[in-house]
Amino acid sequence: MHGAPPRPAASRRPLPAAGVALTLVAALSVASAPAHAEDRTTPVQLLAVNDLHGNLDPAPGPAGAITRTGVDGRIETVPAGGVARLATLLESARADAGTAHSLTVAVGDMIGGSPLLSAAYHDEPTVEALEALDLAVSSVGNHEFDEGVAELLRIDRGGCHPEDGCADPQQPYDGADFPYLAANVLPRAGAGTARGSAREPILPPYWIKRLPSGERIGFVGLTSRDTQDALSASKARDLVFQDEVRTIDRYAAELDRRGVRAIVALLHEGGTRAGRTYDADCDARGPASELTGRAKDIAARVSPKVDMFVTGHTHEPFVCTLPDPAGEPRLITQAASFSRTYTDVRFELDRESGELVRPSARARNHVVTGDTPGHEGVSRVVETWRKRSATVANEPVGHIAEDIPGRGSDRPETPLGDLVSDAQVAATREQGAQLALLNWGGVRADLVHRASGREGDGVVTHGEAFQVQPFENPLVTMDLTGEQLLAVLRQQFSGSHADSPEVLQPSGALRYEADTRRSGADRLLTDTVRVAGEPVRGGDTYRVTVNEFLAEGGNGFSVLTEGTRRETGPSDLTALVDYLRGHSSPGKPLRAPAADRVTWR
Structure with missing residues (x-):
């Protein structure tokens, strides 16, 4: 169901129309993109989210706000978040990009640590909402393991909860219709694995998207090697979390051998950037000069075969450039947690070589503001689950x-x-x-x-x-x-x-x-x-x-x-x-x- 080869296009459900057109805030930036050469390159858009933690509604209080520069130049803090609003803006961003090649990706901790609305049903509501967002692929994060590896595999593959049963006996949970990736998560020796060999990750290490025009993009997905320190011993006991650099390099080489020349790492290990606002200039004093943290160190050492890093874990939004080991610049991005922002990444693929044209890559985080209309289809999903949990939640x-x-x-x-x-x-x-x-x-x-x-x-x-x-x-x-x-x-x-x-x-x-x-x-x-x-x-x-x-x-x-x-x-x-x-x-x-x-x- 979720191997490395691409899935048929029919497995994706289209996002229902919102009936609302919104204008994106400003031109994408990081590098000026060359004019699209229609006969030589193919435009691609990635829309990235991370660290939702089952917050289908906006998080309350300061955790549900973002700091930005207002139209008058003053720093302001505004309410932000909510998956129905996010869906509206993602749909608008796809229309703005004007390309048929738009993929929505996630970078872990989309479930786990969730409010009652989602957690009461073991995060099945969040999975359904992510499907309605047209999510194409997600890496695991540390919180995907909160209920143990067996529960994560159930979330991925389907089946009723072993203790609480089916939320809807008439329609048992059928698993996520997007692949979860866990390249650096292996069963501990002697623990066995549902995938076969004990040397294999518990979930696929990568996913390949083949565009209708023939180009392919490989996504390597993994979580922090320190995930075991964020879990109770009983949840981590049967798992090994391997080094991120060696893992990405291994699968980047494997993708390269398969002829995949455009590679994106979905890394649930993040960084922190300076600046009070969500869009502070990360490269103000040179490449990634305002960025600190383990993601920066990892990205600086990973093979040049990898063209881009989309990260999570630290809940901090940033868009930075960072030299790879060959000295060539590549993007490293992250959105804010709880759907307060999303990252819009755009780049070109060379049609002849299949390579990602790095000078074309640019990205920006956009705020999911509180005045955004909720998407009708996603709102319907959220309200269906809200009715089920209302009696307990409202006490x-x-x-x-x-x-x-x-x-x-x-x-x-x-x-x-x-x-x-x-x-x-x-x-x-x-x-x-x-x-x-x-x-x-x-x-x-x-x-x-x-x-x-x-x-x-x-x-x-x-x-x-x-x-x-x-x-x-x-x-x-x-x-x-x-x-x-x-x-x-x-x-x-x-x-x-x-x-x-x-x-x-x-x-x-x-x-x-x-x-x-x-x-x-x-x-x-x-x-x-x-x-x-x-x-x-x-x-x-x-x-x-x-x-x-x-x-x-x-x-x-x-x-x-x-x-x-x-x-x-x-x-x-x-x-x-x-x-x-x-x-x-x-x-x-x-x-x-x-x-x-x-x-x-």
């Missing part, structure tokens, strides 16, 4: 007096992170919990005071709580010595976090100071660490609650695997819902915590 569970920023906060310690960690202590008090630690990525949204539906301002619904804690990770309470607790706090600033610290969101009993002028583990000022006002002593024992992901050493916090006397408690979602119910009311809504438990020098 009120708490009240807030103001916005409580989490995912949309730009601070290392967030108000919502503090609230969730307090909820986890409250939920595990019977297990003796004194404090809780929460990974920053464990909070997936914001709690927004303004009503998202008919519930009224300040009312938190079950669906909104689920959006904050969608993984339903069990909580684990363990004994840590004082020295182990200090070691965990040092790991926030060392090892894999040496260059990009990750502050574990602390519950109210924990306080400490950190010095940003120092480096590595020395950033933690050990003598300032307090639990319930008392200095932490190396030989004392503390009861600490974390989610299962952290308890298994996730995100590089390996010291937590040493915890003893472990007790499993309720899920993180249950803890949050119970806390909201027990600590808020219409007359006494919760205020945002001050997020002052970590003091920065």
Whole structure:
């Protein structure tokens, strides 16, 4: 169904007409494209998205906004996102390109960490919406593995969920009608594979698109080699995530042997660019001068056989050029998460050689603005699933007096992170919990005071709580010595976090100071660490609650695997819902915590 050769054109479903014509914002840029030589080249358009995370609706709060330069030159932040709006703009972009050769591609994390609307049905709603967007191909990302490899294969190939059954018994789930690619994901030795040889990836490594005019484009799709660090040990145990450069080079050479001369890497490993706006000039001081991160390093080393990189993972939109090992420029692009932007890439293929004419390649990110009309066909898909989940999603569970920023906060310690960690202590008090630690990525949204539906301002619904804690990770309470607790706090600033610290969101009993002028583990000022006002002593024992992901050493916090006397408690979602119910009311809504438990020098 999803091998490397191209699929028949009949396998794609056409996108229904929106009945709306929109004008794209500005001319595409990066390099000036030569005039199309009709007798020598074929024009191609790629429309790229990434990191949707099942957000069929716009994400609430700051996570559902984008910063841009307004018509008056001022920096402004505007609401953005929503797959129905995205569909309208993709359709308009295809019309604007004026070519029959337009492909929509995705770069992983399209599912996983999803709001209740999609997660209640194991992301089948998102797959159906992506099909309606006319998605041609997608790489896997780390979040495609959130429910394990067997569930990912079900999403790819079809079948009812083994525990929850069919969402619609009259029409069982038939799998994705676009191929998922996983070039660097192999079964661990002895684990077996559904594809046959243990040396094969769990899903196809690449996909070849043959254009009607005969030219072919090869897409190599893969996720970060660090995906295993983003998964709980039970989900990663049977998998090996191989090095990205060696993997891309291997399959680029294989595509070249098959006569495919135009190659695009769909890489779920991203970068971060400087600049406040989504379209900040990435090449302001030279090629990719404003770009940092692993994707830049990977793209700089991969074989010149690869013509372009479309990336994901860091949620940051950028369009950059970067020299390949032969010194020739090639594009590296990424769209913003949650469908806030899409990337429009255009280039020419040489009809005689089949090669991608790199000087013709240009790209730009476009904002999916809140005033964009929703696409009729995609809106119909979303509303069908919304009706199925409405009863649970709309149930009120708490009240807030103001916005409580989490995912949309730009601070290392967030108000919502503090609230969730307090909820986890409250939920595990019977297990003796004194404090809780929460990974920053464990909070997936914001709690927004303004009503998202008919519930009224300040009312938190079950669906909104689920959006904050969608993984339903069990909580684990363990004994840590004082020295182990200090070691965990040092790991926030060392090892894999040496260059990009990750502050574990602390519950109210924990306080400490950190010095940003120092480096590595020395950033933690050990003598300032307090639990319930008392200095932490190396030989004392503390009861600490974390989610299962952290308890298994996730995100590089390996010291937590040493915890003893472990007790499993309720899920993180249950803890949050119970806390909201027990600590808020219409007359006494919760205020945002001050997020002052970590003091920065």
